[in-house]
Amino acid sequence: MRVERFQEDDMRQAMAKVRSVLGTDAVLISSKNVDNKVEVIAASDYEPEKLAAELEKLDQERALSLDEQPEIEHVWEVIGDEPAKPAKPPSSLADMQLELGQLRRLFEGELAHLSWQEGSKRQPNRQALLARLEAAGLARDISNKIVRRALPCNDLELGWKRIQKILGLVIKNSETDVRSNGGIIALLGSTGVGKTATAAKIAAQFAIKHGRNQVAFITTDRNRVGDEAKLLSLGSALGIPVQVVDSYEQITAALESLAVRKLVIIDAEGVSQRDVATIEKIKTLLNDNQQIDPYLVIPATAQESVVTETIDAYSGVQLAGAIVTKVDEVSSIGPAISGLIRNKLPIALMGNGQRIPEDLHSPPVEYFVNKLVEAYLIPSVQPSHSGFVQSVRHVVNG
16 A cells, blocks of 8 residues: 655646556545645555554654645535545544545545546537637527537537527527518617617608608606607607607507507606516506507617516516617627527617617628627727717708
8 A cells, every 4th residue: 555645736736646646546535735735645555454554654754844734625615515624544433434435525526527527528619619609798608508509519610600500590580670560669678778769760760661640759758857858859850749748657548649650659768677666667558558569678788687687677578579779889799699598589670870760770680690700700899970960960851
């Protein structure tokens, strides 16, 4: 039986040294931190009855001046077991069984680590593909699921092409285009996400096809200074009437007065996803008026957690889709797209600037896949764009 003590920078290096010196059948006796290093004691040709004598001999060889730190059985701590007591010669069969049980758990953890390493060797492109999706801004759990579907694949670029095809399946497009079909729609979302600008773009594009007398606005946003005036100004510039209501209860009457219009756009009050009371009022309105199709306006600048929280806030309402705004203001749409993928919410429209009506589109799914690929490949350059008032003038004069 041979017992040796090893000190390395971390547990992985220490175990590699054990296997190198004592062989793959070596038994780990104990591990602890000493002077910011990992110290392990291991044995080859393990014989339990000789362990006590060999440990005593090993201790005698250690310099008496060595300043030892308290032992930290970090492997067991990581997997949730109680830290083991410092290694000492077993005084009874029960103590021996306890130590053997601890050693068994330790080696089970080591075997699990080796199994993970072996899995990485069998799928060498997994980490590379995950790194690409992470660079594109996708959430880690979603990236893991996508990569799992793309593997096994020995060719990295072929795997990347598979990833793009899978993205094309998990990103959804809305089947309805309100700019052509009309109807009654409500734009929902937090303050500052671009609802009013989106409403103006939808109205202008619909008016070009069907005439200005077929479009109308309803706004409930009287609480935020300037928003009501902005929509009234836009409506006047576009030649489209705007009805301002004081409460959600008045919307039903307003809709009846605009029944002859092919498209009515409700620019709902900007409200935080955490304003439960106001959102409940909006949800009651939508559930009582089934003819209203609600669209959630999501800025591309939003974090994935905010997108998910916002969608969750409107649970109980059948959302018609999402309108992604401010695509021109971000280097990566990955976080916002992650939230839409997670909640299976289709994308109806996309806004990528302030110009009215040009900067509103219904791109195919491939557009968003390409945007994710660009985020991985090319640093984004933020485009310049014209002001809001100039955009309105462009529509009026055009």
